[in-house]
Amino acid sequence: MDFSMYRQEINQMIDSLPDGELGKVYWSVEVIRRKYLFTKNMLDKGVVILTLLEKEHGIMGLWDSSFAKNISDETKSKIHYNQYKWHIFSYKKQECFEKEEARNAFDAMTKNELYVMYQNLPDIVFEYNNATDIVASDFDYEQDIYIFDMNFTWTYVYTHESMCGPYFYKNV
Structure with missing residues (x-):
């Protein structure tokens, strides 16, 4: 398939837009580019990514019951x-490592098989296999992502807010 025709069509579309719309185009392309680079980085590290349908696996519920089990429903509502x-x-309802301590704790963990979920993709969880070379910096452009081991003993969370997180929590 000749992708050069797409480039020509995209350029024509961009040329037809007023300058005020170019910011929207830029950010849309940037989201696509970052997702591509993220996936390419994972694949270059040999990570095998499987997509799991949440309703068939209940993994998000297990995350809740593993990492927020001591948080009351009333408190959850308030926060x-x-x-x-x-x-x-x-x-500060769950004691955890934050910022650089969280990154270091995540990097130190054994990470052959992981679950990965995004706050804004409630129906999908990803399974990462052969993930031993993954490090915290691999997720620096992701938003509201939860990474955790398949035994639900620890979780690493990278948020969309620069002043919040990342966080690392380990069940004791």
């Missing part, structure tokens, strides 16, 4: 847990 699960860390 808007349903909006962002990571609020248990940002509101």
Whole structure:
């Protein structure tokens, strides 16, 4: 397939837009580029990514029961847990490592097989296999991502807010 025709068509579309619309085009392309670079980085590291349908696996519920089990429903409501699960860390309801300590703790973990979920993709969880070379910096452009081992003993969370996180929590 000759992709040069796409480039020509895209250029024509961009040329037809007023300058005020170019910012939207830029950010749309940037999102696509970053997702591509993220996936390419994972594949270059030999990571095998499988897509799991959440309703068939209940992994998000297991995340809740593993990492937020001691947080009451009332507290969850007050901190808007349903909006962002990571609020248990940002509101200091669950003791955890933050910032560089969190990154270092994540990097030190054995990570052959992992689950990965995004706050804004409630129906999908990813399984990462052969993930031993993954490090915290691989997720620096992701937003509201939860990475955790398949035994639900630890989780690493990278948020969309630069002043919140990343967070690392390990069950004791």
